[in-house]
Amino acid sequence: MKPLLFVYDYLVMIFGLLWLALLCLVWALISTLLYPLLPSNLRTRIGRRAVMLGFRFYLASLTLTGRCRFDLSELDQLRDAGPLILAPNHPCLLDAVMIISRLPNVACVMKGKLMGNVLFASGARLAGYLPNESIQQMVHQACDDFAHGSQLLLFPEGTRTTRRPVNPFVGSVGLIARQAQVPIQAIFIETESPYLGKGWPLLRKPDLPIRYKVRLGKRFEPQDNLRRLTAELETYFSQELQQPC
Structure with a gap:
């Protein structure tokens, strides 16, 4: 039984990687065709909702394998919350996928490459x-x-976590909050698995099943003192993520 489970788990991992790549590639082709045909406000609305639904479908596919479990229900409280900076910790490559899958109007900050x-x-x-x-x-x-x-999705660590519980925070979250006068919503992504974390080999099989839970934390108002706000955020995340899941 164990050899069969090992093979199944490895196939689940490969399926997860290839399925996500295929979904992204198909949507890339469709997006390329849609972009010049739609006015800017409509294409943004369609683009964000399509990504949300695509990511939700992807996570549902992983759940059907029985080897991945996602508890994302608390994110639904933010759907009608208005402009916010969504500030989660960043344990793995699926973090943005999980958050965007529940929210229809999110602008994501992405690395230039x-x-x-x-x-x-x-x-x-x-x-x-x-x-x-x-x-x-x-x-x-x-x-x-x-x-x-x-709403704006921005990881305050700047990259995936390499130093538990969180990396040192960057100041861009506080800077945008101050300039836009928009609050920062702390979001905690909790998992016991290091899968797809920083430095994880892409084809290395993790221990399955994997469980992810996303919960909401405090909401921080903008401050003029960016250094103090950044320090408050980092301390708060460090304390919360050291609590038992």
Whole structure:
């Protein structure tokens, strides 16, 4: 039985990786066709909702394997919460997928190199996602986006976690909050698995099943003192993520 379970778990892992790549590639082709045909406000709305539904379908597919479990229900409280900066910790590559899968109007801050990736570029452009290459441009675009009621997904660690419970926080979250006068919603992604964390080999099989739970934390108001706000956020996340799941 154990050898069969090992093979099944390995196939689940391969399926998860290839299925996500295929979904992204198909949507990239569709997005490329839609982009010049739609007015900007409509293409952003369609692009974001399509990504949400696609990611939700993807996570449902993983759940059907019986080897992945996702508890994301608390995110539904944010659907009608208005403009917010969504600030989660970042344990693995699936973090953005989990959060976006529940929320229909999220602008995601992405690394510049991902904005040029064949799997992500067209879909990200259609959805109006923000590259992180220029902090000034990112702040400007985020402020414009908030004016249309959107929410911004921005990882305050800047990259996936390498030092438990969290990496040192960057100041861009507080800077955007201050410039846009939009609150920061703390979000905690909890899992006991290191799968797809920083440095995890892509084809290394994790121990299955894997469980992910997302819960909401405090909401922080903008502050003029960015250093103090960043320190408060980092301390709060460190304390909360050391609590038992």
